[in-house]
Amino acid sequence: MAISRPTAILRSLSNPEFLAAGTAVQDLMHPDRVLIGSSPHPRGHRAAGLLADIYAAWVPRARILATNVWSSELSKLVANAMLAQRISSINSISAICEETGADIDEVAAAIGSDARIGDKFLKAGIGFGGSCIKKDVLSLVYLAVSLGLHDVGEYWRQVVMMNEHQRGRFSRRVVRCLDSTLVGKKITFLGVAFKANTSDMRESPMLDILKTLLEEQPREAAIFDPRCHPAVVRREIETFLDAQDADSAAESTIAVT
Ligand SMILES: NC(=O)C1=CN([C@@H]2O[C@H](COP(=O)(O)OP(=O)(O)OC[C@H]3O[C@@H](n4cnc5c(N)ncnc54)[C@H](O)[C@@H]3O)[C@@H](O)[C@H]2O)C=CC1
Ligand SMILES: O=C(O)[C@H]1O[C@H](OP(=O)(O)OP(=O)(O)OC[C@H]2O[C@@H](n3ccc(=O)[nH]c3=O)[C@H](O)[C@@H]2O)[C@H](O)[C@@H](O)[C@@H]1O
Structure with a gap:
């Protein structure tokens, strides 16, 4: 931008997003607040005002908070x-x-x-x-x-x-709870995503727990999450059984989402 429009005066705004996975649209439509951080320069305020006008189309003005960039x-x-x-x-x-x-x-x-x-x-x-x-x-x-x-x-x-x-x-x-050993046992994990109603497995607590429990050498680990694509799950972990298998003959079922 600075190269193609060298005469343009650019202002940076900070406008952090507060939506949560699984409720993105609801959070976008009805945010608790919108935060717009700008430099104290008048041009910074003007840029913040322009962005506030866009949000004002659906967010009450009282919920649009203007701050400095560091605060935002x-x-x-x-x-x-x-x-x-x-x-x-x-x-x-x-x-x-x-x-x-x-x-x-x-x-x-x-x-x-x-x-x-x-x-x-x-x-x-x-x-x-x-x-x-x-x-x-x-x-x-x-x-x-x-x-x-x-x-x-x-x-x-x-x-x-x-x-x-x-x-x-x-x-x-x-x-x-399983007699202090998982050797020879089958464990079923229900839930792979990091929280309900999302397919996002990044930093999922379940992956950590699964890795720890696999070190205990269970006979089998069955994993199912209706939101997660098996190919994605497979990429993350080596052992995967499909939904039909997930609840059969397990010694233990762990709901982890
Ligand atoms: N996922 C969520 O619900 C929310 C995310 N955020 C924030 O938004 C940001 C993005 O989050 P997500 O979209 O979930 O992550 P994401 O991993 O899906 O997307 C990040 C994108 O940035 C690109 N990227 C990474 N490093 C880059 C670089 N050096 N230069 C150019 N592009 C680069 C990646 O290729 C990827 O397309 C994060 O800072 C996150 O904390 C904020 C609110 C909600
Ligand atoms: O910066 C972000 O990306 C977003 O991070 C979180 O959203 P998110 O990570 O999607 O999910 P949360 O609903 O906050 O849940 C986070 C984790 O906390 C866990 N959690 C949540 C609530 C609770 O009472 N207990 C609990 O263990 C959830 O299971 C999940 O693993 C924030 O809630 C959003 O406001 C923020 O925009």
């Missing part, structure tokens, strides 16, 4: 980091529940009914996956460390470490 870029990372932090927090509590007899869903419902906490992203499970959340937390860690804020970086790194810990804990529990 950082907000994207922090939004995903805070979501990740909630998931890691509730997963850490699930470990305490398993030791004490408390029920994690009851605890989540009890704390989530506090309006200051809210009930979203409190579902304990096998941890967060997907191509974005972990990447953004680690970007935040990198940013903090590169700014010399090592304690801040360490704090956010723990969110990712807790996520990995949760997967390991889950895998160990599966083995424990």
